[in-house]
Amino acid sequence: MEKKKKPEDYLRVEIPTDLPYRWSTGPYVGKFFAELRDNGKIYSSKCPSCGFLFTPPRVVCPRCHIRLPMWPDWQESGPKGTILTFSVVKAPFHDTVTGRLRKVPYTAAGIKLHNGGVLEHFLDEKDETKIKVGMRVEAVLKPREQRRGNMEDILFFRISPE
């Protein structure tokens, strides 16, 4: 009987592939990023038909399939909000933004912005026993000169003192 083979007994070919992409923001998300960078403001758009709030603003409401208003008909949201749900990441994962392993632990949370929609972002608290659904949080932005016009201009959300 043939001896059971080990993984290294098989011939496998490795081909590393570098695939850089460059994405267009479109006018809506582009304006959202510009306002975040230049004025430190977080904007949301409201569907005139169903009232659903989108943060960042988007072009079409998927529920009603109508075109949503463009800035300046947006409403300012946050920086305060509430934790709707959270997860504390402990196992390292490849970050497809950087191609490297992401530093753990970190907390990703679903946050309902005051006067806005639902945003997913980092929470600076990494101990799950200190985080509760319903806690009030506040966005912490990078200083003006470090902001680049992307989601990471918001550094993280911080749990507000009681």
Place this chain on the structure above:
Amino acid sequence: MPNRVAIVGIGQTHHAGHRYDVSFEELFNEATRAALEDAQLTVKDIDAAIVSNMDPFDGRGCVDTILVGESGAYLKSGVKPQTGGTTGGTSFSVAWTYAASGLFDTVLVVSGEKQEECGGDSQSVIMTAVDELTLRPFYTGALGGLAMRASRYIAETGCPEEIAALERVIMDENALANPYAHLRLGITVEDVLKSPMLIYPVRLLHMSPQSNGSTALVLASEEKAKRITDKPVWIRDVVTVHQSGFIRFLSGLSPDPSSHIVAAKKLYERNGITKPMEEIDLFEMYDPCIWEQIIWMEDFLLLEKGTAPKLIEKGVTRRDGAFPICPSGGVVCTNDIGATALTRVAEAALQTRGDAGEHQVTKEVNLAMASAWGAANWTVLSLLSKAID
């Protein structure tokens, strides 16, 4: 009205952590041959072939061209669906539509994945499935979304971790009886409770593995099916529903019902089902994480939020229970992405035929349901039956 269509051939490879012994194409060929052999047909008897996987997991674009020969699609009609975890379910729905249209008498559907060929990990591929500008920097693959949904469910219902651990052990007992399952561990509730935390509240043993394998089915029109086999499994209905990713994968936070609830309501309405847990005999659910199996029991079976844990405690979901869920061991034991959802249909069909072997459920199966989940909360829900009206 669609023409009547039956499953007449069922084949799958062993689903495993590694299949270094075969190439991607050979893996698909194994399942194709098994399904044709089960139907006692050759590839010459097949009119159309639906072949599928999720390209990025295998690192190949246009897999349709690569797989044509080995999967039996050479010079035949067909398309190649690619819809995340739903892939195998979408492929089944396409194959059913092909056959039910009357345009094709026999349709082969073969789905698979060789996840070990991805140099990173599955989550890094899944991270490319969300909006790159607004979500990707904070996203942690499907696992992150599943963890957030579980976290919300725990906050809303107070479901204890012991329930998730118990259901995971039940799935392991099922997998131990299924020689084709990937993870067959012999674990205890204590083992699950102590397994490493990947993303709070999801532990390693809560989560589905990265598997390699392939599953195939042969579908046939009524006239052909009756000639091919004495035990056709009839496809009663297939429903597909898409939900936008605009609520950031967090279906628990949406003001709208989840795609699972919408699909279930549509399926029950179209088939005159008023009490799903009494009228349907078993459910092969696409359960990527044991927490989701609990949450989605309530979605699919239209139960009140927070009631699934009690059913699990009572043993309802066991192979000898009143409403067995995933007697195969489910996705938490076996997850070769492209194949996973088709395997749910294959397992539901084996149970309906009475050919599941050691993991055959105790009760008689006349009506079985199988689900698929993937991408931004997409659902495919299939209903199979032993008898034809």
